[in-house]
Amino acid sequence: MIRFFCPCGAELFFESEFCGACKSPVAYNPEAMRFEIVQPPDETAANTTKTAVLCRNGVDFNVCNWLADHDAPHGLCFSCQFNRTIPNLGRDKNIQRWHTMEKSKRRLLFSLQSLGIPLANGWRDPQGGLLFDFLEDARSNPMAESPFVTTGYLDGVVTINVLEADPALRFAEQQASNQEYRTVLGHFRHESGHHAYQLFAHDNELISSFAELFGDAHRDYGLALQSFHTMGPRDGWEQHHITAYASAHPSEDWAETWGHYLHIHDTLETAASFGLLESDSTRPDFATKIHTWRRLSVGFNELNRSMGLDDAYPFIVNSAVAAKLAFVDHVIGALRNSSPDLATALPPF
Ligand SMILES: [Zn+2]
Ligand SMILES: [Zn+2]
Ligand SMILES: [Zn+2]
Numbered sequence: 001m002i003r004f005f006c007p008c009g010a011e012l013f014f015e016s017e018f019c020g021a022c023k024s025p026v027a028y029n030p031e032a033m034r035f036e037i038v039q040p041p042d043e044t045a046a047n048t049t050k051t052a053v054l055c056r057n058g059v060d061f062n063v064c065n066w067l068a069d070h071d072a073p074h075g076l077c078f079s080c081q082f083n084r085t086i087p088n089l090g091r092d093k094n095i096q097r098w099h100t101m102e103k104s105k106r107r108l109l110f111s112l113q114s115l116g117i118p119l120a121n122g123w124r125d126p127q128g129g130l131l132f133d134f135l136e137d138a139r140s141n142p143m144a145e146s147p148f149v150t151t152g153y154l155d156g157v158v159t160i161n162v163l164e165a166d167p168a169l170r171f172a173e174q175q176a177s178n179q180e181y182r183t184v185l186g187h188f189r190h191e192s193g194h195h196a197y198q199l200f201a202h203d204n205e206l207i208s209s210f211a212e213l214f215g216d217a218h219r220d221y222g223l224a225l226q227s228f229h230t231m232g233p234r235d236g237w238e239q240h241h242i243t244a245y246a247s248a249h250p251s252e253d254w255a256e257t258w259g260h261y262l263h264i265h266d267t268l269e270t271a272a273s274f275g276l277l278e279s280d281s282t283r284p285d286f287a288t289k290i291h292t293w294r295r296l297s298v299g300f301n302e303l304n305r306s307m308g309l310d311d312a313y314p315f316i317v318n319s320a321v322a323a324k325l326a327f328v329d330h331v332i333g334a335l336r337n338s339s340p341d342l343a344t345a346l347p348p349f
Contacts (some may be wrong), residue, residue: 055075064102087135088136106277
């Protein structure tokens with residue numbers, strides 16, 4: 001993540017809603033990629049230059065700090081326009097849970113935009129667009145229709161179970177599935193990998209390289225997942241995969257690797273923007289990036305240990321995993337330079 005500043009010069013953060021120095025309400029302009037002072041509603045109404053306004057989900061529910069175009073559908077910002085289903089706000093904790101979801105979604109969209117991934121929402125582009133469902137099941141809401149909602153991706157729709165935004169419930173899931181790392185942002189990044197796969201699934205050359213590294217994406221998915229959940233991960237998965245779950249199926253290996261690429265990209269960008277790297281390691285060739293990442297991740301794990309916390313990055317990027325990450329980097333380069341027909345359907349930023 002890059003650094004942000006208020007027009008008054010004070011430092012802001014990607015989640016900022018107010019400037020601590022000048023006390024102004026602020027919001028992020030996704031088109032200009034900078035923060036602006038939010039104009040009071042009466043001044044906005046009188047403004048003939050059609051200034052962007054705070055997203056409706058920020059005004060009504062305080063869950064969004066992005067600006068929306070003055071004529072945006074339902075007054076929603078670029079990020080909120082990707083929503084299809086939000087949690088039932090009649091329930092106590094759901095506004096806070098929704099807020100957590102939106103914060104992670106905005107961070108994901110920022111990274112995808114800055115990497116140049118073509119992004120269209122499914123309302124405007126039902127064929128190739130992306131939408132999000134935030135759904136409850138009986139574990140977080142006894143009144144919910146479904147006893148079990150799986151976080152996942154299908155035909156352009158990312159579903160995230162709302163319980164993932166509740167720290168206690170998420171921790172229980174983490175313990176039950178024996179994972180060292182489970183975050184809301186991690187879910188968003190993983191599921192966006194399944195969507196990214198759809199963006200290059202028509203490219204025979206990329207798909208054949210994919211098969212060499214990850215295996216056959218058309219292998220029986222239901223059977224593979226059932227086997228993973230009953231028998232556990234493949235023996236020796238550590239030599240080939242970034243996580244145990246990645247060994248379940250080539251599609252999951254891809255999504256886990258894609259998610260890790262985004263972890264690495266965002267964290268290197270943050271480190272570079274705070275002057276913690278010698279140079280901006282988000283731009284150089286991939287081998288340099290991985291070399292920098294290995295060094296940096298050991299360093300910040302040690303920082304965490306100094307604070308009595310668990311490792312922030314409890315993973316090992318061995319050479320097999322590095323080769324898969326390099327392929328993700330290659331795919332991102334191809335997506336950045338492709339899809340002219342999809343690009344025409346994109347919002348103007
Ligand atoms: Zn300020
Ligand atoms: Zn919004
Ligand atoms: Zn998945």
